[in-house]
Amino acid sequence: MPDRLAELRQHLSDIYDLRAVAYLMEWDQSTYMPRGGAPARARQTALLEGLVHERLTDPKLGRLLEDLRSYEERLSYDSDDASLIRVARRDHERAVRVPTSFMSEAYGHFAQTYQVWMEARPANDFQAVRPYLEKSLDLSRRYAEFFPESEHIADPLIAEYDHGMTASAVSKVFADLRAQLVPLVEAVTSQAPADDSCLRLQYPEAPQWEFGLDVVRRLGYDLARGRQDKSPHPFTTMFSIGDVRITIRVRERDLGEALFGSIHEAGHAMYEQGVDRGLEGTPLAEGTSAGVHESQSRLWENVVGRSRSFWSFYYPRLQAVFPEQLGEVSLDTFYRAVNKVQRSLIRTEADELTYNLHVMLRFDLELEMLEGKLAVRDLPEAWRERFRTDLGIVPSDDRDGVLQDVHWYWGFIGGAFQGYTLGNILSALFFEAALQEHPGIPDEMEQGEFGTLLGWLQQKIYRHGRKLTADELAQRITGGPMRIEPYMSYLRNKYGALYEV
């Protein structure tokens, strides 16, 4: 059996490495590649993706996994070997459902769609991208049909990002959350909005960059195994457990953009850096789902990075870096500014409270499109209608409306949004559990110490990689399934105090 296992490990290691190389090409394309490199890069990325798919669907892999079944059954569920075989089988069985020719067609189409969207968005030209989006919807539905046992057509797409989740489960969670969230948003936004003008002064790029790097280093992002670069859209990527990189963008008249961008991405990156070294080069060496991943970026960005404890420590330091801009601004004013609640048009700039409304409306529109109830041509109007209903404002154009997010324009429609709100819910669930075990965490944060929190997350979540699913993590950490109560109570406490509601 060790021989077959070694063969399996080698096969999976090649898949891991080919994927890592594809990630490196994407990182380079977003950071340093000259524009002349684009055509060959598209060709090279497609080649690598083809090699990954070929190996993932290789019948040899299927036979290896079959031969290892009895070995797997003798092992404990949590063991590295059993987990490796289990997760590799799950990936293989999903991959073989979808013909390679279909994936090539789909990725070729998505690459075109992305190019068209890149020009259509600044031009506010939904019509230009509409036929592409129609084909993307068609491809998404055809993709789902390769999994005919699914209860809902969106389920196979959701499973790609959040294994174990279904349209019906997400809809239920979102309905419960909405019922409690909307009144809170109403109450808060009926108060006078916070003054965040102190964030909109002129902040030179270099000290912003350095301050953010200092913060994430102190939080625990290991720069010997990572680095920070600039890109138009911030992201985290990894080429091994020893090389997990983040990118951010810097705006000289928006102090929050780079700072919270660094913390958010470092949250993702610390998760990837924290995977057990023994899992390197295997499909287990990755965050387990979009929701759990987002729980870490949002936990560090919001629960930690927008907390009063955090700023008790960091605000004097930030003032020392920007004495002209912040010297006369009180900690209280600054704390309110970074937690300003406001009904707004752009998801990525939304506050903690309204952010989830942005996510939910996208999720609902995806389901309607996949179910055939909403045609792509009616999407812009449906978008405006939902904004009117859910947020009480309406985008004046499609640029800040239906064209704002890249997600629908670079891949399948469905699956890519629910993780953001699941992440918010999980961030509070996990943080509450950490506080129960270590009530001193907020005091430590006031001293600029984050090691207890990071150590707890590392022990409970990060080290497992994909060995445990989101559900299994929630079960083991809290003794029960995912619940929204810790999140709602976190929001009520924080924003209740801030807005006296």
Next chain:
Amino acid sequence: MPDRLAELRQHLSDIYDLRAVAYLMEWDQSTYMPRGGAPARARQTALLEGLVHERLTDPKLGRLLEDLRSYEERLSYDSDDASLIRVARRDHERAVRVPTSFMSEAYGHFAQTYQVWMEARPANDFQAVRPYLEKSLDLSRRYAEFFPESEHIADPLIAEYDHGMTASAVSKVFADLRAQLVPLVEAVTSQAPADDSCLRLQYPEAPQWEFGLDVVRRLGYDLARGRQDKSPHPFTTMFSIGDVRITIRVRERDLGEALFGSIHEAGHAMYEQGVDRGLEGTPLAEGTSAGVHESQSRLWENVVGRSRSFWSFYYPRLQAVFPEQLGEVSLDTFYRAVNKVQRSLIRTEADELTYNLHVMLRFDLELEMLEGKLAVRDLPEAWRERFRTDLGIVPSDDRDGVLQDVHWYWGFIGGAFQGYTLGNILSALFFEAALQEHPGIPDEMEQGEFGTLLGWLQQKIYRHGRKLTADELAQRITGGPMRIEPYMSYLRNKYGALYEV
């Protein structure tokens, strides 16, 4: 036939792309990769190199080339298709000689050797790297034995870099050159050395960086299809004709390092950028040999970049950037400084005249090692002896002696050095031919115009990529084989005037 040709093109395009991806990984490793990324990067690079070798030696490729033989014979030698088939066959036939298992063993060993050398050089510890070098020599000899028809054991290694060249041909050229060069070096170094203290003042990094970039942009390096980054050892790499990058290093107390580094690497890069776009993704889309490549870096760096015409235009501009350092330094003093001749220990810092002596002694030592006349354990002493004889100075330690160049410590011993001096010889041969057609080139350079020269090189050399060999280029450009006379006459004129000898 078009079907088989299309199959061949696809097969070769995959090889090109896999190699490009490996180059990207190397570029990243030398520029931005955090040190924690090293172990996985080694694994990933080996994987990609394995895939390249697998495809290059694929029997299917052999059959395609066989099937295309009659088609090839109906085409003109210079046609793209005939050249593609001819060069692909040459690469394939060389590759299949060497078993994949041997190449894996060799590259695994070289990776280790490089790591050991990285620590051994600063520690001045030749003994630490000696057993590795002994194995490298053994591997080099075994590699050569896969080509039993060779006249000299070094020939297969030389052919890897300079197709068409042999140990005996190079030795002959070098002997002729030495006979004329040594008296010139004697005469020049018997004069008082130039004063280059103006280059050793404090020059801040940022304006050095910008000035060099401005220069290479004006020479013709297209930054929409390239970029400049920092690395410990300068190099040029390319991922497509649309993405050819250079790296340099900057020293604040050595104005020449970054500036001439940029020009040198841009010379390599303009060659790669100048390959006909129709050859993209084929084995023809590359410089044809180490010698011709080096002829371009050395032509732009030395023949252009250290000429009086060049500095007539650029020196006032450089003075404007560094008024404190250069405001009082005359053009004549500066021109002498950048052309200072001096017997020195380090090849990469050597002047135009003595540089070739550094190359020849390495080439000779390589031959002696490969012939079994010189044991690795005696190499440091042989190195010192040759320095005493050829340059009249002796390195005080191995760090600046036998350990100085990476070449023997990251690959086979043999083949990697002769190209530097062949490049010098070819740079003058080509420049003389360009001047014969366009005598106005020096006047244009005085006006900061380099388009006529670049256009000529583009037309005569760059666009062909690997379609024509070094010999064929020399034949077509000059009507005869490579000759050393233009180079010697260039050196005699330039240094005769500078040193009044």
